[in-house]
Amino acid sequence: MSTKTVKSKIDLTAAAPPGIEGPGFFATRIDKVVGMARANSLWPLPFATSCCGIEFMATMASTYDLGRFGSERLSFSPRQADLLMVMGTISKKMAPVLKQVYEQMAEPRWVLSMGACASSGGIFDTYSVLQGIDRIIPVDIYIPGCPPRPEQVLDGIMGIQKLVENESIRRRDSQEYKDLLAKYGME
Numbered sequence: 001m002s003t004k005t006v007k008s009k010i011d012l013t014a015a016a017p018p019g020i021e022g023p024g025f026f027a028t029r030i031d032k033v034v035g036m037a038r039a040n041s042l043w044p045l046p047f048a049t050s051c052c053g054i055e056f057m058a059t060m061a062s063t064y065d066l067g068r069f070g071s072e073r074l075s076f077s078p079r080q081a082d083l084l085m086v087m088g089t090i091s092k093k094m095a096p097v098l099k100q101v102y103e104q105m106a107e108p109r110w111v112l113s114m115g116a117c118a119s120s121g122g123i124f125d126t127y128s129v130l131q132g133i134d135r136i137i138p139v140d141i142y143i144p145g146c147p148p149r150p151e152q153v154l155d156g157i158m159g160i161q162k163l164v165e166n167e168s169i170r171r172r173d174s175q176e177y178k179d180l181l182a183k184y185g186m187e
C-alpha cells in the first residue's frame with residue numbers, strides 16, 4: 001500500500017479582507033442570548049397522573065424524540081426543572097402536592113397543561129376532581145385533547161419555547177408577575 005501524502009490545494013494562509021481582521025464579534029442583546037439558551041435547554045418535570053402520561057412517553061420515544069428540542073433530560077426533582085408538565089386528572093387531594101412542587105421550582109419556571117383533564121377536569125366533572133390546574137397555579141400553555149397526540153405535545157413545547165425566547169429577563173421581578181403569584185397566594 002502506498003503511504004504517499006496527498007497535499008491539500010486549499011491555501012490556509014490567505015489574508016483576511018480589510019476590516020475583519022482580529023478575533024471578531026457580533027452584537028446582540030443579552031436577553032436574546034439568554035432566551036435562546038433557556039428555550040433550547042428546557043428541563044421538564046413530568047407530573048403525570050394518568051393516560052396523558054402515556055402520550056408523553058410516546059413523545060419522548062424515538063419517533064417523536066423530544067431530545068431534538070433539548071428537552072430529553074427529565075427532572076424528577078422540582079429544584080432541577082424549569083418546565084412543569086401536568087398531564088392527567090388532578091384530584092383535589094393531589095392539588096396541594098402539585099402546588100408544592102410548583103413552589104419548589106426555582107425561577108424562571110413555566111407550566112404546560114396537557115390534555116382536557118389537567119386543563120379543565122375533562123370528563124370528570126365530579127366533587128373530587130380539580131376543574132383545571134389554573135385554579136391553583138399559573139399556566140403558560142394549554143394543550144387541548146383527550147388524549148392529545150404527541151404532535152400536539154411537541155406543538156405545546158414549541159409554544160413554551162417561543163414564550164421563553166421572548167421573555168424579558170426582568171419579567172420575574174416585575175410587579176405584574178408578583179401580582180400574578182399573589183393571586184395564587186404565593187410570593
Ligand code: SF4
Binds near residue numbers: 052114116145147148
Ligand atoms: S385528557 Fe383524556 S387521555 Fe388525558 S388524562 Fe384525561 S382522560 Fe386521560
